[in-house]
Amino acid sequence: MKRDKRIVRRPWGRRKNGGWIIQPDELLQALKEGDIAEIGKLHVGAKQLAKLIVLMRFPDQELHISSNGQLEVRNMERYIARKPTSVRTEFRKPKLEHSFRVSNNAWLTKTSKPQTTVIIRPRKF
Numbered sequence: 001m002k003r004d005k006r007i008v009r010r011p012w013g014r015r016k017n018g019g020w021i022i023q024p025d026e027l028l029q030a031l032k033e034g035d036i037a038e039i040g041k042l043h044v045g046a047k048q049l050a051k052l053i054v055l056m057r058f059p060d061q062e063l064h065i066s067s068n069g070q071l072e073v074r075n076m077e078r079y080i081a082r083k084p085t086s087v088r089t090e091f092r093k094p095k096l097e098h099s100f101r102v103s104n105n106a107w108l109t110k111t112s113k114p115q116t117t118v119i120i121r122p123r124k125f
Contacts, residue, residue, distance in 0.1 A: 045107025
């Protein structure tokens with residue numbers, strides 16, 4: 001009988017516009033441990049997702065990940081907002097925006113071997 005191993009990884013993230021803003025390096029670290037990535041209720045191939053995220057890494061940019069029927073990944077620019085009372089980090093769309101959408105069960109391999117599923121559940125910072 002085939003038994004799948006499930007690993008829960010909790011990278012640091014921030015809620016924004018119905019999704020999570022996660023640093024690409026932390027997400028890549030979590031994805032490299034498994035064959036299948038589960039984000040929300042969606043399952044995609046972790047290896048192919050990691051290859052696309054490597055291409056979307058830029059300095060001073062994070063990834064906005066949302067899963068509402070499809071997995072949507074786009075980059076967000078990180079900047080320092082200086083207000084009279086405080087200095088905060090905020091996010092906005094960059095001038096050169098990159099994004100992709102993936103449907104459920106994309107890049108999954110059909111195999112009889114047990115596969116490792118990495119569950120991505122960000123924790124708030």
